[in-house]
Amino acid sequence: MLDTPLRTIALATKGFMPEVEGDALYTAAHLACAAMPGLPIVEVGSYCGRSTVWLGAVARATGTVVYAVDHHGGSEENQAGWEWHDPEIVDTNGRINTLPFFRSTMQRADLTSVVRECVGDSQVIGTAWNEPLAFCFVDGGHARDVARADYAVWARHVAVGGSLAIHDVFEQSADGGQAPFEEIYLPAVQSGDFIEISQCGSLRVLQRIATYLK
Numbered sequence: 001m002l003d004t005p006l007r008t009i010a011l012a013t014k015g016f017m018p019e020v021e022g023d024a025l026y027t028a029a030h031l032a033c034a035a036m037p038g039l040p041i042v043e044v045g046s047y048c049g050r051s052t053v054w055l056g057a058v059a060r061a062t063g064t065v066v067y068a069v070d071h072h073g074g075s076e077e078n079q080a081g082w083e084w085h086d087p088e089i090v091d092t093n094g095r096i097n098t099l100p101f102f103r104s105t106m107q108r109a110d111l112t113s114v115v116r117e118c119v120g121d122s123q124v125i126g127t128a129w130n131e132p133l134a135f136c137f138v139d140g141g142h143a144r145d146v147a148r149a150d151y152a153v154w155a156r157h158v159a160v161g162g163s164l165a166i167h168d169v170f171e172q173s174a175d176g177g178q179a180p181f182e183e184i185y186l187p188a189v190q191s192g193d194f195i196e197i198s199q200c201g202s203l204r205v206l207q208r209i210a211t212y213l214k
């Protein structure tokens with residue numbers, strides 16, 4: 001479990017991770033990292049570092065690291081005029097920049113030694129990636145093409161026995177956008193490589209059981 005000081009920091013951080021789902025993320029990541037010693041965690045979509053606090057605590061507890069992948073320019077739905085826009089994260093050039101918020105969260109949480117900033121486009125970073133992962137948490141852009149690209153580049157890096165966790169999975173369109181469900185969750189299950197092992201709210205955790213994906 002996340003200790004009280006870290007929990008206070010996580011809950012005070014801007015972001016989109018409900019507390020119960022953060023706790024479920026912690027449990028799932030801990031299980032995967034304890035089973036796969038030495039293999040790291042990737043988080044796709046860190047924003048201001050809210051979910052990263054839970055994952056950073058897992059990395060510290062299990063002796064690994066989190067690569068926190070984000071270009072920090074915000075998703076489509078974070079831009080001005082969209083539903084999830086926050087004017088406080090706009091910099092002096094008028095652009096969204098969550099990197100200073102992310103850094104300050106990691107510093108306050110004292111997690112800078114186990115959380116590596118990977119600032120850039122998720123598709124570019126995932127394409128160049130070559131290290132197997134104990135745990136991959138995908139919570140990046142929810143535009144269809146971005147979600148599809150995240151699945152294509154990241155799912156294959158999850159080690160057999162490791163887990164792929166997906167946020168904002170809504171089976172019914174009335175409950176939320178369909179991209180994480182249709183472009184990540186369904187293709188992962190249908191690939192034959194993954195089986196669902198837990199769910200909490202919109203968080204789905206899949207374990208990799210085969211290597212059809214190359």
Ligand code: SAH
Pocket residue numbers: 014015016017044045046047048049050051052069070071072073074075076098120121122123139140141142146
């Ligand atoms: N996990 C966070 C929320 C992430 S919001 C929390 O717990 O609060 C989604 C993030 O994905 C945004 O910060 C956005 O900048 C990032 N993102 C969207 N598309 C991206 C892309 N193509 N490459 C890298 N990051 C991207």
Ligand code: MG
Pocket residue numbers: 016017139167168
């Ligand atoms: Mg999310």
